[in-house]
Amino acid sequence: MLDEHTFDKRANNAATAPAFLSVWNIEAYYGESYIVQDVSFNVHEGEILALLGRNGAGKTSTLRTIARMGNPELRHGEIWLDHKPLHKMKNYEAAQAGIALVPEDRRIIQGLTVEENLKLAQIAPPVGWSLERIYELFPRLGERRTQDGSTLSGGEQQMLAIARALARDIKVLLLDEPYEGLAPVIVQEIAKTLKIIRDQGITTIIVEQNAVAALKLADRAVILDTGLVVYDDSAQKVLDDEALRAKYLAI
Ligand SMILES: Nc1ncnc2c1ncn2[C@@H]1O[C@H](COP(=O)(O)OP(=O)(O)OP(=O)(O)O)[C@@H](O)[C@H]1O
Numbered sequence: 514m515l516d517e518h519t520f521d522k523r524a525n526n527a528a529t530a531p532a533f534l535s536v537w538n539i540e541a542y543y544g545e546s547y548i549v550q551d552v553s554f555n556v557h558e559g560e561i562l563a564l565l566g567r568n569g570a571g572k573t574s575t576l577r578t579i580a581r582m583g584n585p586e587l588r589h590g591e592i593w594l595d596h597k598p599l600h601k602m603k604n605y606e607a608a609q610a611g612i613a614l615v616p617e618d619r620r621i622i623q624g625l626t627v628e629e630n631l632k633l634a635q636i637a638p639p640v641g642w643s644l645e646r647i648y649e650l651f652p653r654l655g656e657r658r659t660q661d662g663s664t665l666s667g668g669e670q671q672m673l674a675i676a677r678a679l680a681r682d683i684k685v686l687l688l689d690e691p692y693e694g695l696a697p698v699i700v701q702e703i704a705k706t707l708k709i710i711r712d713q714g715i716t717t718i719i720v721e722q723n724a725v726a727a728l729k730l731a732d733r734a735v736i737l738d739t740g741l742v743v744y745d746d747s748a749q750k751v752l753d754d755e756a757l758r759a760k761y762l763a764i
Contacts (some may be wrong), residue, residue: 533558533716534579534685539590539600541578548574548585550740556685556733558595561707561717563731563748565724565762571740572720573617576687579718580614581607595684609639611684617693619674623663627654627673630662631680639682647676650706668699672706679710686710686717692726704730724762728752736761 532555541549549571556562564572574585579592581604592599597610622630631644648655651672662673671691678686692700721727728748736744743761751757758764
């Protein structure tokens with residue numbers, strides 16, 4: 514592994530200069546199962562990256578590794594966020610460094626209102642967006658601020674899960690299947706919001722079964738196949754290339 518000193522030397526080399534978020538040769542395991550197999554990609558500040566691939570390709574595992582969840586266990590490689598070594602951090606340290614993972618099941622806390630869910634996210638510094646700013650972006654949440662969060666519709670729960678991430682001071686939003694189970698009109702509404710969030714400087718990685726929707730949203734795409742990167746280029750190119758879509762995404 515490189516220390517910060519070695520990293521600085523690398524940073525001076527244009528060919529290997531780290532991006533805002535750099536994932537370098539990461540290998541991660543569930544027990545002895547080798548799942549994330551030498552994955553590398555860069556994410557530029559303020560872009561939306563779609564991380565795609567068939568079922569079981571290792572997308573969720575890659576997000577969990579970046580968020581330093583501990584399971585899967587990172588055994589090799591490096592992850593750098595804005596010159597900070599995420600690979601040396603525990604989950605809470607990665608969160609403090611600005612990583613927010615919104616998991617597939619959204620984890621809305623039952624028995625707490627929308628506003629309480631948001632306030633709970635702000636309990637420990639560094640605090641991010643104010644409630645006013647959040648409600649401006651998600652008017653539906655403002656209207657339902659006193660409603661139990663677990664009684665929201667699927668789309669509203671997804672909005673609350675994203676809003677809760679923004680309530681903390683984050684740099685990178687990791688979204689795992691944000692569109693799952695949502696009607697196309699709600700998908701469009703969330704996509705519009707994610708573009709506004711990008712335009713406010715937040716970097717996003719989206720993992721999504723609805724590859725077409727993710728590609729339409731994203732600036733760039735990385736495609737995984739059995740734990741390996743098989744494509745890393747513009748999202749539009751994938752939309753335009755039928756053979757590529759059929760080969761790696763089966764769409
Ligand atoms: N907790 C776990 N323990 C052991 N193996 C796991 C665990 N979670 C996932 N795996 C395995 O790791 C591989 C990659 O799973 P992962 O969920 O990362 O893929 P994915 O690309 O996100 O898939 P999907 O699109 O189906 O959600 C799969 O073979 C899966 O069975």
